[in-house]
Amino acid sequence: MNLAVEIENLTFFYPDGNKALDGVSFVIPERSKTVILGHNGAGKSTLLLHLNGLYTASRGRVKIFGKVINEENIREIRKKVGLVFQDPDDQLFASTIFDDVAFGPQNLELDKKEILRRVEEALKAVDMWDLRERPPHHLSLGQKKRAAIAGVLAMEPDIVVLDEPMAYLDPRGQEEITAILNRLNNEGKTVIVSTHDLDWALEWADYVVVLNAGRVVAEGDKSILTNRQLLEQNGLKAPLLVKLFEDFEGKLGIPTNLKEARQILRKFIF
Numbered sequence: 001m002n003l004a005v006e007i008e009n010l011t012f013f014y015p016d017g018n019k020a021l022d023g024v025s026f027v028i029p030e031r032s033k034t035v036i037l038g039h040n041g042a043g044k045s046t047l048l049l050h051l052n053g054l055y056t057a058s059r060g061r062v063k064i065f066g067k068v069i070n071e072e073n074i075r076e077i078r079k080k081v082g083l084v085f086q087d088p089d090d091q092l093f094a095s096t097i098f099d100d101v102a103f104g105p106q107n108l109e110l111d112k113k114e115i116l117r118r119v120e121e122a123l124k125a126v127d128m129w130d131l132r133e134r135p136p137h138h139l140s141l142g143q144k145k146r147a148a149i150a151g152v153l154a155m156e157p158d159i160v161v162l163d164e165p166m167a168y169l170d171p172r173g174q175e176e177i178t179a180i181l182n183r184l185n186n187e188g189k190t191v192i193v194s195t196h197d198l199d200w201a202l203e204w205a206d207y208v209v210v211l212n213a214g215r216v217v218a219e220g221d222k223s224i225l226t227n228r229q230l231l232e233q234n235g236l237k238a239p240l241l242v243k244l245f246e247d248f249e250g251k252l253g254i255p256t257n258l259k260e261a262r263q264i265l266r267k268f269i270f
């Protein structure tokens with residue numbers, strides 16, 4: 001298994017002395033769809049900000065494709081790891097969406113043709129090309145989130161990290177973002193998402209990391225999401241499917257997505 005991310009004994013203190021991460025170690029397989037789960041304040045955002053070197057470990061280290069992030073390689077790392085913030089207003093600041101998405105490639109000092117190619121490809125990937133001349137503050141939240149993702153895609157990263165991309169979106173907005181994440185993963189990118197939504201995680205993820213109070217309490221395949229006791233002990237709500245099927249455990253088994261649930265029920269009923 002090739003690894004996109006390796007985190008070794010990562011501890012992080014905020015300047016006020018608050019220890020937000022405490023000896024965190026885990027790996028993320030390359031080309032996986034990974035979810036980082038944890039209750040409010042568990043340390044998800046703090047952790048994600050380490051993945052492209054925006055935060056620097058107080059102790060321990062973070063490796064991207066086997067290379068420890070350090071001051072010398074930080075520019076290279078930022079080309080490989082794109083980070084989409086939870087609030088798109090933290091990311092969008094130019095007077096048009098086009099300029100916003102062009103900002104990253106311009107900083108790479110690429111030629112004009114290449115910048116245009118990247119911006120067009122990124123905006124088309126999130127279905128925002130037609131809105132490219134709009135100012136960001138004239139967009140809906142779902143559109144802003146898609147524009148923020150385009151800004152990251154224009155850097156052509158191998159790893160895309162998104163901090164709670166579904167937060168505050170309606171079901172349609174969530175579906176649009178999920179479709180984008182799936183396309184990115186199908187193209188071979190490693191996609192890492194923090195979320196509270198375990199129903200969504202059960203359907204989407206293939207790798208899971210659970211944090212509690214700045215520590216890793218579980219890491220591995222999505223069968224973790226069927227362990228109701230573990231999830232609840234760590235302040236999370238088990239997925240509805242898991243709650244429904246666990247009453248029949250032994251007889252039915254616990255599905256790890258809706259399709260499996262249908263298959264189990266079909267077998268049981270017919």
Ligand SMILES: Nc1ncnc2c1ncn2[C@@H]1O[C@H](COP(=O)(O)OP(=O)(O)OP(=O)(O)O)[C@@H](O)[C@H]1O
Binds near residue numbers: 038
């Ligand atoms: N700038 C800061 N200064 C001091 N402490 C902070 C700061 N930002 C976050 N923290 C603390 O660090 C811990 C981890 O916070 P973090 O935002 O990483 O958690 P989270 O899992 O992303 O939470 P949420 O789900 O609410 O977004 C919390 O105790 C939080 O209060």
